[in-house]
Amino acid sequence: MIAAEDLEQQGFAGEDPAIGKESDAMRSWIRCENLNYSVKAKKKQIHILKDIDCVFPPGRLVALMGPSGAGKTTLGSNALTLRGPGKAEGAILFNGKPSSKAIMKRYSKLVPQEDILQPVLTARETLRYAAELALDASKEERHARAEELISMLSLEECADVIVGGTGLKGLSGGQRKRVSIALEMIQDPSVLILDEPTSGLDSKVAEDVVDIIKRLARTGRTVICTIHQPSFQVFAKFDWLLLLNKGKVAYNGAVDRVSEYLDEVGAPVPAYVNPADHFMLVLSQPVPNPSCEDFAELFKASSFYKDAIADAEACKAAEDAFVAEREASGKVGVPESRRQSAGFATSAWWQFRVLLHRTLMITLKDRAQFRVRIVQLAFVGLIIATIFWRMPNDQDRVQDRISVLFLLMLFLGMSSIMSTAMVVTGERPLVHREVNNNFYTMSSYYFSRVTVLVSFQTLYAVCFCAVVYFMVGFNSDVAKFFKFMLMFVVIALFTGCLGYTAGISFPNIQAISAVVPMMVMPLTLFAGLFIPVANIPVYWIWLAYLSPFQYALEALIVNEFAGEYLNPCSAEAIATSGECPYGLCNSNSSSSEALPCSGDLIINRYEYNFDAYWRNFGIIAGMTVAILLLGLRQIRKLVSTTK
Template identity: 30%
Template sequence: MDKKQRTEDLESSDALQGPNSGSYEIQPVLKSRGTIVSLSWEEISYTVKTHHGSNEILKRVSGYANPGELLVIMGSSGSGKTSLLSILSNQIIPHRSVKISGTVKVNGDDIKNYDYPSITRYVMQQDILQATMTAREALWFAAMLKVGSDKNLVKSRVDTMLHDLKLAKVADNLIGNEMIKGLSGGEKKRVNIGVELISEPSILILDEPTSGLDCFTAEVVIKLLKKQAHKGRTIITTVHQPSSTMFEMFDRLILMVNGHFVYQGLARNSRLYFDNLGYVCDEYTNPPDHFMRILSIVDRNNMSDSEKDKLENLLISYKAQEKMIYDETITENLTVLNKSMRHYVPGLFIEMRALMWRSYVNSLRNPLLFFVKLSQALIMGFLIDILFRDLGYGQQQVENRKGILYFTTIQFIMLGSNSNSMTFPLERPLFLKDYKEGLYGTTAFVLSKTIAELPTQIFFTFLYVVIQYFAIDLNIESAKQFFVFLALSILSHWTGCGYGNFAGVISPNVVASTVIGPAVAAPLMMFGGFFSNSGSLSNSFYWIKYISSYTYTFEGFCLNEFRDLPIDKGLDPLGDLGYTGEVWERAGCMLLIELCLTLLIIGILKFVGEKHKNN
């Protein structure tokens, strides 16, 4: 962490401590600004069926979280922490391989009786954010889909969140990633939390919000959560290896091992509890580290006798005092919930507007997408000018024209295909996160992405055509030929982006898309009409030409180029190629291909998104 960043985080940290700047304690005064809700769960079991049998991850655990308190769940790897959070946030959908039993309640009533997303939000461990957006824009986008389209309300929520999360100084900085310099890890984490807090939920559940952060930055995040709790929210989080300073900020603590609870109560009492069981923590040892050593199990599927005895003793002690745990439950001053309340669900128009704005921002600021297309347009355009300047009208020149037209076909389709096949997998995690949360549907996502990218596609296509067309003396008998050529070029580039999106959506990552993309393009290119006459294609594979945009682009280029061109007598390039009909017919076929690709991509994304929901 650089000196400037550490200073800014220190200012954020001090701002949370209040007047008692020497202490990390925030005065436990409940400052309610909304709905006050408690969360409880009873006899929660979670079993997953695998090829090796059933794996019981959670074993009839019960507990609660009070409003105004920070509840932290800790445990060794595989203890069931994340699974419990997923169930409490209603993120897991039971199916034939997943069995969930027990009840989760808000204010003593089953969550099934309420629109749960209007009460609870879940923050994932990974900071999945759009790298090309600023912190303010990320919060604005979330507010548009979670709060409403009223600009004044959205602005108010965003400004409040930037202030509360101490992000005002970096509000207009790009979030960034490995390629784009942007926010620090702690700032990204706060943006990620803000994206969920923007809807002002009563319950906020977080999975490892301090993961990957240094000790100082992790403490800043915990202080922010502590402050949110004292506004009346119910905060539940898992934390891995907290420092002693962080531990002092915890209100309540749950310790888990092998799907069981072995401690639940005030965090400040946990050390004495284990001391009384004979697991004494000396004054120089961080209590959380001490607890993790106690709860450590090498192989939970093959425990040693000593581990079994230790776990049995811990469970017996926990069961003996479990009833007393609920004496600390807050039951007064809770809000009477309205069962008819619903969280904000944007319509298709609002989804499209928000997504088009995000896609447009991404296409403008994405260096990979922008510079690849710009360099290709400039370099290839000038290279064609140098090699084929001032074509004539004889036999050799006609053949050269055919070659140039097919090379241009390949150029436009591959330009769109290559760039989109690489960028689409990068957007997959963000889409899956938003889809699981129900922010928008697949139709709005695909259509908005397609429409938002059109301006840059038209710009780069126009740039390439202007550089090439007049320099190599293509058909200039009338202005019509130029504009038809430009329109066909834009359509071919558009369908190329469709092929790229298809390759990207079926690819798990960028590396796979670089293999799948050419594998899809090769047969389509071979049956494009240049390498063999359309009437000489094998009957077994003849159908490929009908799904190839290369075919219709090349045919359209040739019909536009060679009709009315003053070529030498006796030459019939269209007859040699076997092309008849009109240019608009080829344009219509290209539009149909783009429509089919769009519907196919929507269907695949729908399948992938629903599958991700069940994981």
């Protein structure tokens, strides 16, 4: 049993040197009365939780257990937080008042099973950025909060080690879990729900993590852990067990009395066997008492059920006293905290600045990805440059010159699409977590990420052009070089934004890899290289008008050939083909000798517009803006489905 005045006597609250002392601002009671929860699947309602009656008081470390499919994650992560897709019936009360999604979002935090963190940031950087986003305070106070959490979660020795992840050495599993918990503690929540915090950890590390969680509970927080197959040592650290079976309560009582309960119902725990393991085994077998239909009835028929009711009544009395005291002092029934707010703690502009700084740091610290991209562009650029090395400005090389323009444009575009798409898919879980915690708006995140994307896509395009332009032997005019580079920059921006939007719109890189080629191939097919735009059938011409590659190729050809002269065909070319491939310069001449050819004739041959460059540049820029707006719509839609 627990009452407000008995918290310290039972060890459920009080001061911990590393954690701090109890505060009324942290204390919250959660009660479920006749709670039912169902989800809709294939046009029918599936009932997951049935008639749940329980109470979660402050200061108590509660283990939420059950076999697979029992409903423990549904109760902890969905029903109590009111964030899930299902329908809750019955009552969920927060400090005696009907709970709501807004209240639970403000005062409770959920630590997911997976550690969703930025691999290249250190633990200290991770917490500082979170504090910058989540707290309405001065810079010194934000950093002090981060340092407070580092001490609270015993992260001092690894605070400046990168988090790490797949293929990147960093923090250990237990340290990453503590960083995840610290992130949710940034806003000083009164309710902390942890989804299997010991999953994937060895027994000693699991014990250490639960020790820290228990110390957090002792400050007066309401702490609930869904947990699966804990060791004896870990199980013994919990104060209370709420055990579910087939969506119903199979046990609701003190952890240290589990063995007594199993003795009473005729399923005693064998010697040297973990009570938690034995209880789970019992649930997989027929009910020990034939007169009981299920384990929920078995529990209600026991004396422990009366104890659970008495405990719930004591908790309610403590809760009522706490609420009455707050109302008498002019406070509402929910706690207050300077670190919590119903909306966003900071302005959209501040969020953009912090996210821009964080995104830039992540991009620069992720040296492997940066190097791969640079090496990829340099390697392919050098291959193309050596194939077309210092290509002579001859009439018989016109088609080669146009082909290499198209090839360079296509490679830069495809590599931009895939590289940006992979960034988005990797960040998606983190964005979901931070947006659900009201760290920032989606617009702030999106535009900060796009700003960095634009910067680096521009850098990559400039480096690529600098490598290939003069090696291939394009027009040596400086103005034409910069116009060439500018067109490649806008193509890199368009394709980068297209990849970003694709990464937002599709669930994983496999789907993106399947869909993107289907999107890009028609755009390249009707770019004007394989078939002149004038010869495209009328029922396909709309694809040419939608293709940025068509506009870019026209602009690049006009830039390369307008006002220039092509050397006569070489004797070898005439000897091989019998004539100059284009046959343009001599067609109206009485001379039998090969003559220089105006590049304007090439532009006329393709029926291109001599003034196309800036018009086409504007069209591609407009397409880029349209793709960005579509991406913003998609990312808002994506995140709204998770709230």
